[in-house]
Amino acid sequence: MSLDELAEVRAPHVYLAKILGDSMIGAGIFDKDLIVVDRSRTAEHGEIVVAVLNNSEPICKRLFMMGGGVKLQSEDSAYPSKHILEGDNLVIWGVVNYSLRRHGKA
Structure with missing residues (x-):
C-alpha cells in the first residue's frame, strides 16, 4: 500500500503540514513531524x-468542546491551553489523521 492510498494524500481535501515546536509531544507529534490534515x-x-x-499563525492542538465552551489544548503541560472566548475568531482548518516522522539522515 502506498502512502497516497493510506493517507489519501492526493485527495483535494487533504494536505500535509510541518510541525514546528513540541507542544503536542504527549500525542506523539514531535518537532519537524509532518501531519496529514483532512479539511473535509x-x-x-x-x-x-x-x-x-x-487570524494568528495556524496551530495544532487537541479540541475540547464542553458545556458550550471550546478549548484548544496542548499535549505538553509547559504550554497553556487556549480557551476560546466570546468574540474570538476560531477557524478549524482540518482534522489531523496521521503524523509522519523522518528517522533516517536528511
Whole structure:
C-alpha cells in the first residue's frame, strides 16, 4: 500500500503540514513531524486539529468542546491551553489523521 492510498494524500481535501515546536509531544507529534490534515471532516470533541485563532499563525492542538465552551489544548503541560472566548475568531482548518516522522539522515 502506498502512502497516497493510506493517507489519501492526493485527495483535494487533504494536505500535509510541518510541525514546528513540541507542544503536542504527549500525542506523539514531535518537532519537524509532518501531519496529514483532512479539511473535509468536521472536528469532534477530543480530536487533534489545525486551527487559526484570531487570524494568528495556524496551530495544532487537541479540541475540547464542553458545556458550550471550546478549548484548544496542548499535549505538553509547559504550554497553556487556549480557551476560546466570546468574540474570538476560531477557524478549524482540518482534522489531523496521521503524523509522519523522518528517522533516517536528511
